[in-house]
Amino acid sequence: QKEVEQDPGPLSVPEGAIVSLNCTYSNSAFQYFMWYRQYSRKGPELLMYTYSSGNKEDGRFTAQVDKSSKYISLFIRDSQPSDSATYLCASNAGGTSYGKLTFGQGTILTVHP
Amino acid sequence: GAVVSQHPSRVICKSGTSVKIECRSLDFQATTMFWYRQFPKKSLMLMATSNEGSKATYEQGVEKDKFLINHASLTLSTLTVTSAHPEDSSFYICSARPGQGGNEQFFGPGTRLTVL
Numbered sequence: 328q329k330e331v332e333q334d335p336g337p338l339s340v341p342e343g344a345i346v347s348l349n350c351t352y353s354n355s356a357f358q359y360f361m362w363y364r365q366y367s368r369k370g371p372e373l374l375m376y377t378y379s380s381g382n383k384e385d386g387r388f389t390a391q392v393d394k395s396s397k398y399i400s401l402f403i404r405d406s407q408p409s410d411s412a413t414y415l416c417a418s419n420a421g422g423t424s425y426g427k428l429t430f431g432q433g434t435i436l437t438v439h440p
Numbered sequence: 441g442a443v444v445s446q447h448p449s450r451v452i453c454k455s456g457t458s459v460k461i462e463c464r465s466l467d468f469q470a471t472t473m474f475w476y477r478q479f480p481k482k483s484l485m486l487m488a489t490s491n492e493g494s495k496a497t498y499e500q501g502v503e504k505d506k507f508l509i510n511h512a513s514l515t516l517s518t519l520t521v522t523s524a525h526p527e528d529s530s531f532y533i534c535s536a537r538p539g540q541g542g543n544e545q546f547f548g549p550g551t552r553l554t555v556l
Binding site for chain 1: 442446472481484533537545
């Protein structure tokens with residue numbers, strides 16, 4: 328079992344839809360959770376960074392972490408065609424892990440006009 | 441802020457030659473930099489972790505003599521692919537972690553290596 332599991336999709340939604348992207352993880356030591364967006368042939372771009380459980384909102388994006396169920400989510404409101412990309416969740420344990428991230432497989436999202 | 445650059449963005453080389461890829465943090469100091477490899481439609485595979493002024497830590501299965509990593513300063517790390525072969529063709533991405541205790545990583549734009 329991978330430490331971070333993510334449904335690779337692909338996921339296709341119409342413009343304006345609410346998108347829900349999810350990951351589960353198995354390592355109880357994970358404390359920091361990130362969502363990255365990666366366009367084709369580009370490096371990942373950090374979208375959201377959260378510590379421990381709770382919600383964090385930034386514009387159209389909301390990240391949720393539920394440590395009790397080891398579940399992390401990213402919601403995109405009013406999705407746009409420019410949101411079409413691969414979304415990667417990532418976690419690390421902090422401390423002596425030196426920031427080493429464990430990534431999910433990535434979910435390919437397409438938002439069609 | 442938090443911009444990471446990579447150079448070159450694309451390189452084509454002949455089998456047997458060595459290729460150096462640079463990774464720079466432009467507006468912050470990075471005590472730790474990471475090198476990843478990514479295959480088409482796959483997630484990132486961590487190759488090694490490099491801390492400024494010390495030897496890199498390689499992930500299991502990554503040949504340290506083939507993928508030489510140097511982290512000479514707080515803003516520059518280099519990856520040298522020695523004696524490259526076609527199977528080394530891939531997308532190489534670096535990331536940098538700010539030194540102020542945060543755990544987020546900021547990624548470079550990647551380098552596409554093609555070995556003929």
